[in-house]
Amino acid sequence: MLPALTLVITLLFSPQPDWEWRSFPDAGFKILSPVELTHDVKEVPTTMSIIQFHQYHGGSLADSTLNMAFVIDYYRLPGDDEVNDDEYKDDFFANTIDELLMSVEGTLVYSDVLHQSDRDVFIWKGTYLKGKGVIKGQLVLSGNKYYGLQVFGLEANNPDAAMSKFLDSFKFIE
Numbered sequence: 178m179l180p181a182l183t184l185v186i187t188l189l190f191s192p193q194p195d196w197e198w199r200s201f202p203d204a205g206f207k208i209l210s211p212v213e214l215t216h217d218v219k220e221v222p223t224t225m226s227i228i229q230f231h232q233y234h235g236g237s238l239a240d241s242t243l244n245m246a247f248v249i250d251y252y253r254l255p256g257d258d259e260v261n262d263d264e265y266k267d268d269f270f271a272n273t274i275d276e277l278l279m280s281v282e283g284t285l286v287y288s289d290v291l292h293q294s295d296r297d298v299f300i301w302k303g304t305y306l307k308g309k310g311v312i313k314g315q316l317v318l319s320g321n322k323y324y325g326l327q328v329f330g331l332e333a334n335n336p337d338a339a340m341s342k343f344l345d346s347f348k349f350i351e
Contacts, residue, residue: 194243196342202350204231204251206324209346211243211339212236225255238310244334247343250325266290270299270316273325281305283312295319295349308332313340315347 194211201207201216208214212235221228233249270290278285283305291298296319303312311332317324328343330336 246329
């Protein structure tokens with residue numbers, strides 16, 4: 178009984194991060210996050226042109242308060258045309274997830290595609306660190322804009338609710 182009481186008291190009085198709206202008008206989105214998100218830009222050459230790849234990231238698995246890392250990738254696909262081809266979208270989503278999971282030696286747990294009026298969303302979950310880590314994400318295509326949202330956590334910390342809070346809060350802004 179004493180260990181359970183100690184755990185409850187520790188959880189109640191340990192510092193919890195404040196979730197705040199973070200707005201990025203240049204990239205056209207806002208999101209609810211418990212950490213500041215740092216913005217980095219890289220130029221990536223492609224066969225068609227150079228893509229400006231934006232990444233917004235914050236948090237850390239080593240942070241004892243949160244034990245989570247948050248990442249949002251953003252770029253415009255080459256060309257100004259909207260991507261309307263379903264086969265292209267399916268291949269794009271599958272290849273993006275395969276590369277990400279390969280980079281962390283992870284495994285896909287589930288995935289699904291949601292077609293909405295203003296976007297296509299690929300929701301997914303994976304594991305890494307031989308099942309000790311969990312990643313939840315969404316890949317969003319809206320016109321020729323790509324947003325890749327990922328949250329990394331440790332399975333032992335049961336991060337699902339916080340991960341969903343972050344991912345579900347993603348909103349477009351003008």
